[in-house]
Amino acid sequence: MTEMKSNILVSDLKAIVGEDNVSDGIYERIGYAGRGVADLEDYEIPDVVVKPSSAQEIAEIMKYANKHKTPVVLHGSGTSLIGSSRPKHKGIVLDTTRLNWIDINEDYMYFECGAGVRCIDVINALEKRGYMLPTNPGSKIIASLGGIVACNTCGHMVDPYVGKPVDNVLGLEVVLPTGEIIETGTKSVCRPAGIDPTRVFAGSEGILGVITKIRMRLMPKPQMVYIAAFFKRVESVARSYLRMYKKKAPLPLYGEFVGTTLARMGFEHKGLKPPEGPITLVNSTGRTSEEAMQNAGIMCEIFRKEKPIDICIFKEAGGIQEKIWHIRDWILFYLQKKQARSLGVEVTVALPHLVEAMLELHIMHETSPIFKDAEVLTYGHIGSLSMHRTFPIPTSWPNDKRREAAMEIARMEREMHLKYEGCGKEWGQLGTRTRFFKMKYGEATYSMVMKLKKALDPNNVLNPGVLQGGNL
Numbered sequence: 470m471t472e473m474k475s476n477i478l479v480s481d482l483k484a485i486v487g488e489d490n491v492s493d494g495i496y497e498r499i500g501y502a503g504r505g506v507a508d509l510e511d512y513e514i515p516d517v518v519v520k521p522s523s524a525q526e527i528a529e530i531m532k533y534a535n536k537h538k539t540p541v542v543l544h545g546s547g548t549s550l551i552g553s554s555r556p557k558h559k560g561i562v563l564d565t566t567r568l569n570w571i572d573i574n575e576d577y578m579y580f581e582c583g584a585g586v587r588c589i590d591v592i593n594a595l596e597k598r599g600y601m602l603p604t605n606p607g608s609k610i611i612a613s614l615g616g617i618v619a620c621n622t623c624g625h626m627v628d629p630y631v632g633k634p635v636d637n638v639l640g641l642e643v644v645l646p647t648g649e650i651i652e653t654g655t656k657s658v659c660r661p662a663g664i665d666p667t668r669v670f671a672g673s674e675g676i677l678g679v680i681t682k683i684r685m686r687l688m689p690k691p692q693m694v695y696i697a698a699f700f701k702r703v704e705s706v707a708r709s710y711l712r713m714y715k716k717k718a719p720l721p722l723y724g725e726f727v728g729t730t731l732a733r734m735g736f737e738h739k740g741l742k743p744p745e746g747p748i749t750l751v752n753s754t755g756r757t758s759e760e761a762m763q764n765a766g767i768m769c770e771i772f773r774k775e776k777p778i779d780i781c782i783f784k785e786a787g788g789i790q791e792k793i794w795h796i797r798d799w800i801l802f803y804l805q806k807k808q809a810r811s812l813g814v815e816v817t818v819a820l821p822h823l824v825e826a827m828l829e830l831h832i833m834h835e836t837s838p839i840f841k842d843a844e845v846l847t848y849g850h851i852g853s854l855s856m857h858r859t860f861p862i863p864t865s866w867p868n869d870k871r872r873e874a875a876m877e878i879a880r881m882e883r884e885m886h887l888k889y890e891g892c893g894k895e896w897g898q899l900g901t902r903t904r905f906f907k908m909k910y911g912e913a914t915y916s917m918v919m920k921l922k923k924a925l926d927p928n929n930v931l932n933p934g935v936l937q938g939g940n941l
């Protein structure tokens with residue numbers, strides 16, 4: 470874009486959202502490009518960053534973008550792990566952080582919020598009134614609820630227990646790519662039967678519209694009992710969860726897995742005796758503490774069948790329990806510190822394959838010439854049949870090698886998902902995963918999504934490139 474055109478773009482946007490809410494400073498624009506400076510191509514640096522505060526302002530921006538065929542990339546907090554919020558063309562980055570209000574309505578049993586509000590702020594506001602937000606990603610401290618609903622992730626929580634956001638969102642306000650503002654859903658805690666446009670946008674990964682307001686049902690926070698079960702082998706943990714499902718046992722709200730290496734490091738970090746093998750951390754729930762305890766008893770019986778090294782039950786949160794559970798959150802900080810950069814896979818499998826897939830996950834890197842001898846770490850949400858492995862990508866590697874490594878990681882993830890009949894449970898399906906989407910669901914399904922996109926966004930101005938995917 471020429472300097473003159475860029476100046477016009479900036480001043481037109483200032484007329485819509487106000488002088489202070491538009492930035493064309495180079496540092497801010499690079500910040501929104503979502504990659505290290507060394508990896509950036511010029512076309513990935515947006516022309517301008519804009520921070521609207523209402524659906525009306527966003528509608529004006531979208532109409533402007535259509536008129537001038539200018540790409541608009543949505544930015545909740547930019548934590549997408551599959552590059553969905555990374556600009557792939559010059560144009561406008563639309564940051565939703567000013568849509569940051571929350572309103573709890575106990576008469577109707579829902580809360581409403583702006584799409585830019587941080588997940589942690591919603592969690593805290595709800596907990597004060599005895600409610601639970603039915604999603605909890607590791608990025609909750611910065612991730613926006615709009616980004617979470619757009620990705621349709623319940624984070625670490627067990628899906629079959631709590632559902633996805635799409636199961637709990639009652640309605641949305643959405644600005645269509647062409648600038649019309651629509652409302653979906655009703656104010657009832659019952660959602661519409663039949664066609665429900667809420668479902669079109671919750672989980673649409675930002676390609677079909679800009680979510681500006683979210684209405685979600687209030688979910689009472691259950692009572693919890695905490696179980697830490699220590700095992701010698703990963704397959705014992707996997708077999709326990711398989712049994713939990715097969716025996717129709719009450720499912721936990723969280724069923725986390727920490728591999729041996731990370732568990733040892735985490736326990737040492739907390740000043741606790743390192744475990745011999747992998748551990749699983751479980752939150753059993755109930756309407757009363759007695760019910761939560763009863764359910765915990767059933768889970769422990771299941772774990773005992775696999776002859777665990779130890780099982781610890783905590784009736785209340787705090788003390789040692791808090792230290793151990795904090796290890797699961799600490800992993801992310803550890804990885805960022807230790808492996809200056811790392812890339813992860815997210816492998817979610819079908820139930821009959823759980824044990825085999827867990828075993829393969831632990832050796833999958835051995836098939837890769839790049840990662841054969843790397844320190845590859847495992848953790849994840851085994852209660853949801855979903856696991857992570859992270860692979861170190863040293864910053865000292867040249868760009869070509871890092872790209873090759875990223876492709877290798879994407880290949881391994883793809884192969885696991887095809888073999889074990891799963892797909893990403895958390896981070897989304899498009900972005901760098903489009904190739905897998907086509908392989909798994911076929912060209913006809915992909916073409917159907919393309920047609921939907923074309924119908925709603927005829928000029929392809931909203932998040933262009935996400936549906937086309939990267940070259941991983």
Ligand SMILES: Cc1cc2nc3c(=O)[nH]c(=O)nc-3n(C[C@H](O)[C@H](O)[C@H](O)COP(=O)(O)OP(=O)(O)OC[C@H]3O[C@@H](n4cnc5c(N)ncnc54)[C@H](O)[C@@H]3O)c2cc1C
Pocket residue numbers: 542543544545546547548549550553554565584585605606607608611612613614615616617618619620622623624625674675676678679680681801894895896932935
């Ligand atoms: C350290 C770390 C830990 C993480 N842990 C988890 C985890 O445990 N579980 C998990 O699921 N994910 C996790 N993630 C990934 C990421 O945080 C989530 O996918 C989150 O939902 C993205 O929220 P965001 O606000 O950052 O969205 P962004 O990254 O800004 O956007 C993500 C997608 O949503 C779209 N979008 C954003 N806002 C809107 C809107 N208002 N309307 C329409 N579309 C919109 C964007 O276009 C993009 O496609 C983690 C990421 C990091 C960096």
